[in-house]
Amino acid sequence: MSGAKPDSGVASGTTTGGSTERESRGRLVRDGLAIATYAMPVGLVFGLTALQAGYSVFDVAANSALAFAGGAQFAAAGLVKTHSSWLAIAGVVALINARHLLYSAALTPYLLGQPRPERAVMAHFLTDETFALALAHFRRIGGFDRRGYWLAAMFIFVPWQVGSTVGYLVAGAVDTNRLGLDVAFPAAMAGLSLGMVSGRRDAAAAMGAVVVAVTVGLVGGPSLGLVAGAVLGPLFGLAIRPSAREESSEPERPEPSAEAGLP
Amino acid sequence: MNLGTALVPLAFVMWAVTYPSRALPMLAPGIERLPKWAVTYLRLAGPAALAALAATGSLLTTDTPPHLQLGVMPLAVALCVIVVWRTRLLLAGVVAAVVLVALARALGLA
Numbered sequence: 001m002s003g004a005k006p007d008s009g010v011a012s013g014t015t016t017g018g019s020t021e022r023e024s025r026g027r028l029v030r031d032g033l034a035i036a037t038y039a040m041p042v043g044l045v046f047g048l049t050a051l052q053a054g055y056s057v058f059d060v061a062a063n064s065a066l067a068f069a070g071g072a073q074f075a076a077a078g079l080v081k082t083h084s085s086w087l088a089i090a091g092v093v094a095l096i097n098a099r100h101l102l103y104s105a106a107l108t109p110y111l112l113g114q115p116r117p118e119r120a121v122m123a124h125f126l127t128d129e130t131f132a133l134a135l136a137h138f139r140r141i142g143g144f145d146r147r148g149y150w151l152a153a154m155f156i157f158v159p160w161q162v163g164s165t166v167g168y169l170v171a172g173a174v175d176t177n178r179l180g181l182d183v184a185f186p187a188a189m190a191g192l193s194l195g196m197v198s199g200r201r202d203a204a205a206a207m208g209a210v211v212v213a214v215t216v217g218l219v220g221g222p223s224l225g226l227v228a229g230a231v232l233g234p235l236f237g238l239a240i241r242p243s244a245r246e247e248s249s250e251p252e253r254p255e256p257s258a259e260a261g262l263p
Numbered sequence: 264m265n266l267g268t269a270l271v272p273l274a275f276v277m278w279a280v281t282y283p284s285r286a287l288p289m290l291a292p293g294i295e296r297l298p299k300w301a302v303t304y305l306r307l308a309g310p311a312a313l314a315a316l317a318a319t320g321s322l323l324t325t326d327t328p329p330h331l332q333l334g335v336m337p338l339a340v341a342l343c344v345i346v347v348w349r350t351r352l353l354l355a356g357v358v359a360a361v362v363l364v365a366l367a368r369a370l371g372l373a
Binding site: 030031033034035037038054056057058059063066067068069072076086089091093094097098099100102103104105106107108109111119120122123124128135177178179180181182183184185186187188189190191192193195196197201202203205206207208209210213214217218219221222226228229233234235237238 | 265266267268269270271273274275276277278279280281282284285286287288289290300302303304305306307308309310311312313314315316317318319320321322323325327328329330331336339340343344347348352353354356357360361362363364365366367368369
């Protein structure tokens with residue numbers, strides 16, 4: 001997660017022992033604390049933004065709890081401030097959050113053994129950070145871990161709720177730009193992406209996504225660039241021949257949890 | 264303090280257009296019977312999406328139309344990548360990036 005060393009449990013399929021799960025949870029907690037450390041100040045910034053856009057404290061709390069999508073919430077606040085229609089806001093939010101389709105699909109192989117109602121609840125808490133933390137954890141242990149998923153989700157949900165509400169209430173107290181906190185989100189995303197690179201296909205997908213995202217973003221805006229990079233980036237990885245190690249580590253089917261009979 | 268609820272329904276609208284993309288793949292029957300190339304595609308989507316998030320957040324300005332930004336922000340993100348690569352600690356990388364940006368702004372360099 002927070003490093004470049006390959007450590008995919010799915011790849012090896014041999015690391016599902018209890019101690020490994022504990023070790024992996026320990027790493028999940030350490031990485032989660034890093035996420036929470038930046039989520040809180042970014043939440044503060046959203047609170048400030050929402051205040052400037054005319055939100056009430058209840059609007060902020062509802063927005064963070066229901067939408068629970070940082071980038072889309074910022075975009076929506078900007079549109080509310082300019083009195084855009086709700087239809088336009090809904091369209092922009094849907095576009096920005098379309099990437100969750102990919103996250104959800106990527107996690108699904110690990111969740112197939114879980115009841116649908118539980119999966120339906122888990123889906124609400126799926127964010128960039130939840131996905132990154134949970135997927136890396138599942139890869140390390142080679143299967144699903146309920147506690148691990150909820151730890152990952154709460155490391156972003158709790159500080160985001162607290163940060164956005166407190167930010168609204170203490171508006172103006174923190175100069176996030178002067179403190180350099182605006183770089184925390186892209187820096188964390190880059191670090192998390194690096195932690196998922198375990199071969200040249202991953203690297204090609206990540207670098208291809210950067211090129212596509214920036215190129216499309218310059219023409220159609222960052223949101224469109226983001227979606228384009230996320231959708232087209234993996235094609236760069238698919239276009240190159242995997243290394244022998246990658247070839248042997250790719251699962252035949254997106255299972256591990258269901259077929260392994262894990263929780 | 265504003266105690267209104269005028270934008271609470273908007274929060275529900277935002278949930279309504281976000282939740283399907285979060286839930287449909289998890290709940291759609293048959294998703295587990297994907298061909299191998301699709302599984303590989305989905306595996307590659309993780310690093311790709313996060314890299315795209317990092318790129319759009321650091322290399323593009325927020326004005327309309329956006330411009331390429333080659334100042335301290337991408338430099339700080341690159342520093343974060345190097346620190347994370349060397350230490351395997353995400354927090355160390357993020358802190359290094361934040362400190363670099365804060366210093367650059369304090370010194371009037373950004």
